[in-house]
Amino acid sequence: xxxxxxxxxxxxxxxxxxxxxxxxxxxxxxxxxxxxxxxxxxxxxxxxxxxxxxxxxxxxxxxxxxxxxxxxxxxxxxxxxxxxxxxxxxxxxxxxxxxxxxxxxxxxxxxxxxxxxxxxxxxxxxxxxxxxxxxxxx
Numbered sequence: 669x670x671x672x673x674x675x676x677x678x679x680x681x682x683x684x685x686x687x688x689x690x691x692x693x694x695x696x697x698x699x700x701x702x703x704x705x706x707x708x709x710x711x712x713x714x715x716x717x718x719x720x721x722x723x724x725x726x727x728x729x730x731x732x733x734x735x736x737x738x739x740x741x742x743x744x745x746x747x748x749x750x751x752x753x754x755x756x757x758x759x760x761x762x763x764x765x766x767x768x769x770x771x772x773x774x775x776x777x778x779x780x781x782x783x784x785x786x787x788x789x790x791x792x793x794x795x796x797x798x799x800x801x802x803x804x805x806x
Contacts, residue, residue: 673714681716685724693733693746694790704734704742731757 671688673681692698704710707725711718725742728734732754736742750758769779 671710673716681714682720682723682727685710685721686727689724689728690731690733693744698744700744700746702744703740704744706741 670692671685673684675681677684679687689698689704698704704725705713707718707721710721725734725736728742729736732750733744733746734742735745766779770776
C-alpha cells in the first residue's frame, strides 16, 4: 500500500491516510478482500503515533470501506450495496463540499466539469476491471 503524508499540511494526518485509502479503493488500486497494512507498521513507516493510523482505519470502518477483526486486521470490504445511512452521509458530505466550493467562488460550470472528470477517472478503471473479470469467468 502506497500512502504519502504531508506533516506540514493543514489536513490532519489521519484524514490524509483515510482519504488516500478511499481514493485507492475508488481507483481500483485496493480491491475487495485486500488487507491493509497493520496499524503499527503504517505508524512506524511514517514515524507517527499508532492512534493516528487507528483513527483513520476506524473512520474507514465506520464508512463501510473496511472491516477490522483482531486476528485478520483491516480488510477492504467495498462492492456491497450501500446502506441508506451510508448513501445519506455521502450525499451530505458531497453537498457540504460543493457548498464550500461555491462560497469560495468556484463556478457551477467549473464544478460540473471537475466532478465529471474525476468520475471518469474513478469509474473507467472499475469498468475495465469488471470487463476483465467477466472475460476471465467465461
